Structure formats: C-alpha cells, structure tokens
Amino acid sequence: MFGRTKEEHDENLRAMLERTRERGVHLNPEKCVIGATEVSYFGHKLTREGIQPDPKKLQAIKDMPPPENKNELETILGMANYLSRFAPRLSEVNAPLRQLLKQDSEFIWDQNHDRVFQQMKDLITREPGPILGYYDTTKELRLQVDASKYGLGAVLMQDGHPIAYASKTLTPTEVNYAQIEKELFAVLFGCKRFHTYIYGRRVIVESDHKPLEHILKKPISVAPARLQRMLLQLQRYDIEILHRPGKDIPVADTLSRKPLLDQDSALSEGMEDQIHSVINSLPVSDKKLSEIQAATRCDPQLTLLRQTVHDGWPEDRKKCPKTLLDFWNFRDEISHFQGIIFKGDKIIVPTALRHNMLERIHTGHMGIERSKQRARDALFWPGMGKDITATVENCSICQERRAANPKEPLIPHQIPERPWQAVASDLFTWRGQDYLVVVDYYSRYFEVERLFSTTAGSVIKKLKAIFARHGIPEKLISDNGPQYSSREFKDFAVIWDFVHTTSSPLYPQSNGLAERTVNTAKSVLDKAHAQGVDPYLSLLEQRNTPVDGFRSPAQLLMSRRLRSVIPITGYQLSPRIISQTAVQKTRMERQEHQRQYYNRSATPLPRLQQGDHIRFQHESGSWKPAVIVRPAETARSFLICTGEGQTIRRNRRHLRGAKASPAPSAPTSDLVTQPDSAARQQAEPLSPSRDTTTPTMDTSPALTTRSGRVVKPRVILDL
Structure with a gap:
C-alpha cells in the first residue's frame, strides 16, 4: 500500500485490511512491513524518490567471481540484464562477453574479458546509481x-x-x-x-x-x-x-x-518519385547517362533483372533465375526508372562498364577499404568489393608503395646454460669516436672497447683481447656489417673455434640484445660526460647494479661483486656460486613476460614457398618484385632473386606475397650480397625474430632449360 502522506497511507491500509477481512484473507504478521519509507520488491527498492536496484543484488554482483563456462556466463549476464534499466551502456560494455555465447565460439576467458567483466560490475554497482522516477500521466x-x-x-x-x-x-x-x-x-x-x-x-x-x-x-x-x-x-x-x-x-x-x-x-x-529525384541529382553528364542506359539494355542479366522487378519476384528463392540469385537478398531495394536499375539510390552498373568504373574508382590509388567506400557511395554490382580488391592488389603502383608489414610473434633467443656461452657484438659511434661492444647473453655483462679503425682486423684484435679475459664463447651473434662479413672474420671464427651467426640484413631487431646494449653504453657515456666523472667508474657501477631485481652482471659472470668506490664489507666481496637454475628460471619468466607483451599486437604472416612471386621492401621503403629462391638457414629468412637478378637474404617481415609480379631474371650469382655499412640500422627495443647461423649457399650446379632459365625444385616449407 502506498500513500504520499502518513494519513493517506493509513487510510489506504485500513481499506485494504477491511477488504481482506471481508474476503477471508489471512496475513502473516511476520511478513508484513507497515509504515516503511522504502521496500524491496523483486530485486528493486521502491522509495519516495523512485525505483532503485536492491542493494543485496548489487552486493551479489560485486562478489561475483568470473565465470568458468558458458552456462555460468549466461547466468551472470541474465542477472546483470535484470538490472539493465539502471545501467546505461550495459549492453555496449558487455558486448565482448556476449560474443563468447555464440554457438560457434569457444569459451576462452582472457585478460580482456576480466577487464570487461569488472567494468560491467562497476557500471551496475556504482554509487550513487540512477533512480527511476514513477510515471505520471499529467506531466510532460x-x-x-x-x-x-x-x-x-x-x-x-x-x-x-x-x-x-x-x-x-x-x-x-x-x-x-x-x-x-x-x-x-x-x-x-x-x-x-x-x-x-x-x-x-x-x-x-x-x-x-x-x-x-x-x-x-x-x-x-x-x-x-x-x-x-x-x-x-x-x-x-x-x-x-x-x-x-x-x-x-x-x-x-x-x-x-x-x-x-x-x-x-x-x-x-512513392518509390518512382524517389528514383526520379535520384536521377535528376546524379553527378554524371547526359552522355554518360545515355551510355549507362544503352549498356543496361544490352546486358542480359540486367535485362532479366528489370523484367523480374517489373513482373514481381517469385515467392521461393529456389524459383528465382540462377543469374539473379546474387540480387535475391536485397530484392526489395531494387527498382528501375528511365532505363537505369537502382539498388536503393545506387546505380547498378552493367557488366560492360564495370572495368571502366573500376579504373575511375582507383584513379586516386586509394587503399582497398577506401576504394570500396568510394564506390559504395554511388555504385553497385554483385561482387563489386572483390573486383575492387583485385584491382588494388594488381596495381603495381599501389603494391610498390604499400605500408610495412606488421610485426610477427616473438621468437626469443635460447637462454644459455652458463656464463659467456653466447655473446653478441656490435659497433657504434659516440662523440665522433668508434666503439666495439660485446655483451654476454647469460649475465648481460658487456665490454666496451674504443676502435681507432673500423676494419675487420681492428675489430678482431679487440675481440681477441676480450676473449683472452673471459674465454672464447661458443657462439658470437652480430649484424651483417662489412667487418663481420669479411673473409678475415670468417677465418678468425674458424681458428678461434666459435660459431658466428649473423642477423638478417637491414633487420637489427634480430640482434636485439646488442642493439639495446649499445643504447645502454651510450647512455652511461653521455651521463658520465655530462657530469664530468670518469666513464670507467660509471661502467663499473653499471656492472655492479642488479638486473631486474635479481643479480648484477658481475655476479652472474664472475660469481662475485666488484669492489668500487662504494664502501662494502669483505664478506660481500667474497665469491659465491649463483644457482644456474635460479638464473634460468628468472630469465625464462622475464622472457615469457616480454613475449606475451610483444605478441599482443603481433600478427603471423602468411607462409612463403620456393618459387613464390613476392615483393621485398627496399631500403627506400618501396616494394620491389622478386622471387623466393629458397629459405635461408636463419629463422624467418629467405634467399630471394630480385628483378635485377641479384640474390639477397631478407627477413620475412620485409617480404609480402604478390599476385601479379613480373618474374625477375635468373640469379647471376649464388653469393649473398651484403649491405653497405651505411645501411646498418639503429637499435630497437625488442627482438621480434632470431637468426641462428650464417647461411651456407648451395654451390652444386643448377639445372637449366634450353632457354637458360634455372629450374628450381618445389619445396614445401614448415615455418
């Protein structure tokens, strides 16, 4: 019973009780609430201000754990939807959750669903929530x-x-x-x-x-x-x-x-009047309008379509002529007037004029989606989207100037089992001077040496000094600079018994640790120079500083702290063996965290096979035609033959398939050309790819046809 005042409430209550007495209805006193200013009723709280959600139901939603299957999710959404009248934007917020309820969707709950689930609960249970007023027939x-x-x-x-x-x-x-x-x-x-x-x-x-x-x-x-x-x-x-x-x-x-x-x-x-208005406002000349009308009359499919629209569509789709099935789903939108057929207010283009329309649509060389939007603004024919896609993909001008490929999922380097087992090396310039950096993959300890010359001999001399202090690593990873790709360096690797691995040309991310260490070294030197302190003391403190809250590079490499100008006890300087298991575990956890973070925006690229016509990204950023010769021995790298007949190695991120690329001439050499030293890239923060060994080219005689073309065996890759 309700009353705006106590007197009105009591009068209504008295009338109700008298009626129950007359009808023999018995009320349970324990379940009666009399004289209350608010009451809970079917999940809602009725107050003098209006209708609110029941606090008990809101608390149940606050405490609700994430669902573990579709049935639990349906229950949660049903409970939430019961209070949707109090939650504007509820359906928009929980749309990702409702996607999981689709019949063909697998129930996979991830961090995004956790975030949406919390947003939904916050939206429903926010305080103060909305209060719905009571409807009044006398108010505006x-x-x-x-x-x-x-x-x-x-x-x-x-x-x-x-x-x-x-x-x-x-x-x-x-x-x-x-x-x-x-x-x-x-x-x-x-x-x-x-x-x-x-x-x-x-x-x-x-x-x-x-x-x-x-x-x-x-x-x-x-x-x-x-x-x-x-x-x-x-x-x-x-x-x-x-x-x-x-x-x-x-x-x-x-x-x-x-x-x-x-x-x-x-x-x-009134459709005829609407089409007449559309025709009068068409941005085409009378000549082009007459051309469309003539082509429509000569088009067998549109002639039959016009007749079907005039006579009426069949009731059953099975009785529809096969040539008109493409128009069945929007048959109610099709009309014709003055020899032109329309879908809504869009002209249905005859077959004979579609090629010309595609050329006009692509005059500005827009991308696929923008070209489709431009065409859909005024034109229509079945399969128009596919025709526009094919036109753009086969446009050599567009293909040559396309944007770069997205990054691929991360392939982390293998974590070494012991210190100085695998190292990375790179060169950099600081304040007009050249330097060599060598960093240990296990400990992140790095050495910096000044170079008075950037020749291979000078680099080898510094590496020998470093190896004499720390030992010869099993593997050395570098880029494709001329110092590392020279015959002298290959002989050095053989004599000193280590495996030399090079990253993909023009792809510094695959030597990511060396590139990041270069940045660290430059930062240390810059700050030391700005402060006017000895840079060697700065390097010493850097080597003594724990990495990722674990151990310092010096401890991981030498099992001890290094004495510096910071006071320290002799006990702390004593050598202590660092557990390799703990190091491996820490490195793996850190690596997995980086991989998951990086892969959130990574996209696997389609597979490429030997003989595929592709385009490779030139140093200038344009895409040039080429052919896949074979996969290189390094991960995600391929040997390709360019249009000039040159065989080079490129990372998969620099390659994309091409449906209509001119076939380049046969390779003139089996040697992989190395980039100029000026083309060496600067550091990037994270390595999305990893290469393992320097590719070894197949020097066996190639099979050729009578015309001189090289016969390449078909290879199916398992990338």
Whole structure:
C-alpha cells in the first residue's frame, strides 16, 4: 500500500485490511512491513524518490567471481540484464562477453574479458546509481535518443528524471546505415519501445542530430528513400523533434540484443518519385547517362533483372533465375526508372562498364577499404568489393608503395646454460669516436672497447683481447656489417673455434640484445660526460647494479661483486656460486613476460614457398618484385632473386606475397650480397625474430632449360 502522506497511507491500509477481512484473507504478521519509507520488491527498492536496484543484488554482483563456462556466463549476464534499466551502456560494455555465447565460439576467458567483466560490475554497482522516477500521466514527456556506431539508446524523462531506459544493438546491416539513418532509427526505436507510455500523448524528442528537425518538418515524399520507411512508422506518434547539443543530453549509447523488424509493405509507395529525384541529382553528364542506359539494355542479366522487378519476384528463392540469385537478398531495394536499375539510390552498373568504373574508382590509388567506400557511395554490382580488391592488389603502383608489414610473434633467443656461452657484438659511434661492444647473453655483462679503425682486423684484435679475459664463447651473434662479413672474420671464427651467426640484413631487431646494449653504453657515456666523472667508474657501477631485481652482471659472470668506490664489507666481496637454475628460471619468466607483451599486437604472416612471386621492401621503403629462391638457414629468412637478378637474404617481415609480379631474371650469382655499412640500422627495443647461423649457399650446379632459365625444385616449407 502506498500513500504520499502518513494519513493517506493509513487510510489506504485500513481499506485494504477491511477488504481482506471481508474476503477471508489471512496475513502473516511476520511478513508484513507497515509504515516503511522504502521496500524491496523483486530485486528493486521502491522509495519516495523512485525505483532503485536492491542493494543485496548489487552486493551479489560485486562478489561475483568470473565465470568458468558458458552456462555460468549466461547466468551472470541474465542477472546483470535484470538490472539493465539502471545501467546505461550495459549492453555496449558487455558486448565482448556476449560474443563468447555464440554457438560457434569457444569459451576462452582472457585478460580482456576480466577487464570487461569488472567494468560491467562497476557500471551496475556504482554509487550513487540512477533512480527511476514513477510515471505520471499529467506531466510532460521527453524522449532523449542517441545513436552510436554500433547501437541505439533512448531514455524517457519527466521533470528531468529518467522513467525508463532502453537499448538496442545494431545488426551488421544496420551498422552500415548513414549516421542520419541511425539517428532517425533511434527515434523510431525509442517510440516503439516506450509505446505504452507515449502513444496518444504529445512527446518532445531530444536529439543531438540537427538535420532531423528539418526532415520531420518536410513532406515524407522529399525525404531520402531509406528514411521514408521509418518516417511512415512514426506517423502514429505525436512527436516534436528538438535539437539539443550532445553534452546537454545525458543519453547513454546503449546496445541491446533484440533487433527490430521492419516489414511495412507500404514503403514501396512513392518509390518512382524517389528514383526520379535520384536521377535528376546524379553527378554524371547526359552522355554518360545515355551510355549507362544503352549498356543496361544490352546486358542480359540486367535485362532479366528489370523484367523480374517489373513482373514481381517469385515467392521461393529456389524459383528465382540462377543469374539473379546474387540480387535475391536485397530484392526489395531494387527498382528501375528511365532505363537505369537502382539498388536503393545506387546505380547498378552493367557488366560492360564495370572495368571502366573500376579504373575511375582507383584513379586516386586509394587503399582497398577506401576504394570500396568510394564506390559504395554511388555504385553497385554483385561482387563489386572483390573486383575492387583485385584491382588494388594488381596495381603495381599501389603494391610498390604499400605500408610495412606488421610485426610477427616473438621468437626469443635460447637462454644459455652458463656464463659467456653466447655473446653478441656490435659497433657504434659516440662523440665522433668508434666503439666495439660485446655483451654476454647469460649475465648481460658487456665490454666496451674504443676502435681507432673500423676494419675487420681492428675489430678482431679487440675481440681477441676480450676473449683472452673471459674465454672464447661458443657462439658470437652480430649484424651483417662489412667487418663481420669479411673473409678475415670468417677465418678468425674458424681458428678461434666459435660459431658466428649473423642477423638478417637491414633487420637489427634480430640482434636485439646488442642493439639495446649499445643504447645502454651510450647512455652511461653521455651521463658520465655530462657530469664530468670518469666513464670507467660509471661502467663499473653499471656492472655492479642488479638486473631486474635479481643479480648484477658481475655476479652472474664472475660469481662475485666488484669492489668500487662504494664502501662494502669483505664478506660481500667474497665469491659465491649463483644457482644456474635460479638464473634460468628468472630469465625464462622475464622472457615469457616480454613475449606475451610483444605478441599482443603481433600478427603471423602468411607462409612463403620456393618459387613464390613476392615483393621485398627496399631500403627506400618501396616494394620491389622478386622471387623466393629458397629459405635461408636463419629463422624467418629467405634467399630471394630480385628483378635485377641479384640474390639477397631478407627477413620475412620485409617480404609480402604478390599476385601479379613480373618474374625477375635468373640469379647471376649464388653469393649473398651484403649491405653497405651505411645501411646498418639503429637499435630497437625488442627482438621480434632470431637468426641462428650464417647461411651456407648451395654451390652444386643448377639445372637449366634450353632457354637458360634455372629450374628450381618445389619445396614445401614448415615455418
């Protein structure tokens, strides 16, 4: 029982009790609450201010753990949706969770779902939450509507207080509506959803889309064809559109799951006038219009389509002519006028003119998606999107100037089992002087040596000094600089008995540790120079500083701390064996964390096989035609033959498939050409690829045809 005052409440209660006595109804005193200012009822709390969600239900949602399967997720979403009237944007927020409920979706819960799940709970349980007012038939009604990219939202207001919220998720077709269509659709959606409240009453509809004011003031016949359907359905309501800036309309862009069906057969009335208006506004000359009309008359498919539209479509799709099946799904949108066939307000292009239209569409050499958008603005034919895709992909100008490939998933270097087992080396210049850096993969301890010459002999001399102090590593990793690719360095590797591995040319990420160490060394030298301190003391402290909160490079390499100018006890300087298991575990955990972080935005590239026509990214950034010769022995690297007949090695990230590339001539040499020293890249923060050994070329005689072309055996790669 309800009363605005205590006297009214008591009077209503007395009348109810007398009625129960007359009818013989017995009430349980323990379950009766009398004289309360608020009461919980079916998950809602009814107060003098309005309707609120029950705090007990909100607490249950706050304590709710993440679901472990689809059934639990359905239960959680059902409970949340019960309170959706208090949670604007709920459907938009939990849309990623609802994707997991699809029949063909596997239930895989990840960090993104955890984030969305928490956002949904925060949205429902936020304090203070919205309070829905009680509907009053005597007060003015205002309907606030809005449309986002993927959904519609509406809220019914009285005296500035919400009475009810509503939301709708747009279908894939509705998502492609123009914005004005979505905005008018939001008006129609709000009116239909709140039909019980607003039918027969004057309603002010508030929207942030200014053109709606003018459209509803004009006759329906002059409105765009697709808007006329919704305008006709709005005729039953007494509404007035009022434009309000978006910041003044607190309407949530909510999304719901229930679609609206539009089956009004009266929408076809007046279509001829609409098409006539479209023809008069077509941005084409009379000559081109006559050309389209003539080509349409000569096109057998469009001739049959025009006849079918005139005579009427069959009731069953099976009875539809096979040549017109491509038009079946949007048959209600097709019309013809003055010898031209339209899909909505778009011209259906005859087959004979489609090639010419594709050339016109691609005149600006836009990308695939932008070219499709340009074409869909005015034209249509079945398969137009595929034709545009093929046109752009076969355009040599576009292919040569495409953007770089995305990064691939990370392949971390193998963690060494002991100190100084594998090292990386690189050269850098600091304040006009050349330096050599060598870093240990196990301990991250690095040596810096000044070079008075960047020749191979000078580099080898410094490496010998470093190896004499720490021992000869099993593996040395470097880039493809001329010092490391020389015959002298290869002989040095053989005599000193270590494996020399080079990264892919022009791809410094595969020697990432050396590149990052160069940055560290430059930073240490820069700061020491700026402060005016001895750079060797700075290097000493760097080697004594723990890495990742674990051990210092000196401890991992030498099992002891190094004495520096910082006071330290003799006990701390005593050698202590560092557990290799602990080092391996720490390195693996750190490596796995980096791999997961890096791979969030990484994309595997399609496989390439021997003989594939491809394009490789030149140093200038353009893409040049080439052919895959064979995979190199280094990870994600290939030997390719360029258009000039040169055989070079490139990383997979610098290669992309090409459907129509000119075949380059046969390779003139089996030697891998090395890049100029000026082409050596600067450091990058993380290594997305790893190379293992310097490629060894096959020097066996190549099979050739009578014309001189090289016969390459087919190889199926398992990358």
